[in-house]
Amino acid sequence: QVQLVESGGGLVQAGGSLRLSCAASGRTASSSTMGWFRQAPGKEDEFVAALSWTGSAAYADSVKGRFTISRDNAKNTVYLQMSSLKPEDTAVYYCAARSGYDMPAMTTAYDYWGQGTQVTVSS
Numbered sequence: 001q002v003q004l005v006e007s008g009g010g011l012v013q014a015g016g017s018l019r020l021s022c023a024a025s026g027r028t029a030s031s032s033t034m035g036w037f038r039q040a041p042g043k044e045d046e047f048v049a050a051l052s053w054t055g056s057a058a059y060a061d062s063v064k065g066r067f068t069i070s071r072d073n074a075k076n077t078v079y080l081q082m083s084s085l086k087p088e089d090t091a092v093y094y095c096a097a098r099s100g101y102d103m104p105a106m107t108t109a110y111d112y113w114g115q116g117t118q119v120t121v122s123s
Contacts, residue, residue: 002026002112004095009117012085016121020080022095022114033098034078035110036069038091038119048093049080050103058103063089085121092116 008020022034035050049069050058057069068081078095096110104110 002032002097004097004112004114006093006095006114006117009093009119011120011122014085014087014121014123016085017081017083018085018119020082020093020095020117020119022078022080024076024078024097028073028076033100033103034069034071035096035098035103036078036080036093037096037107038089038093039116040088040091043091045094045107046091047105047107050105051078052101052103054101056101056103058105060105082119085119087121087123090119090121092118 003025005023012018031053033052036048037045038048039045047060048063051069066084070079094116095114097112098110
């Protein structure tokens with residue numbers, strides 16, 4: 001069993017930055033593929049980024065160049081550094097984990113989920 005706890009969400013102005021954290025317990029983040037997804041009001045879940053235990057990363061086109069996913073193995077924590085935020089980035093952001101080294105963009109491929117953290121970007 002894996003428990004994931006997100007933190008770091010909040011309200012920020014457009015152009016600003018936030019760093020989300022996902023603390024994992026029960027399985028080390030270093031041996032899992034970790035992903036970030038988001039869900040905006042009235043919209044479906046959207047893949048944001050993923051980090052394989054091999055070190056490879058994948059990003060949605062909408063965030064490429066603005067968001068960076070990283071991992072601190074000592075803290076068993078995965079981060080999502082978000083910069084140049086836009087109002088359309090407003091959503092609840094979820095951390096997810098799965099076994100394997102690939103980085104699928106489908107929510108169904110991930111086995112464990114956090115409770116989510118709200119990110120609101122004002123214009």
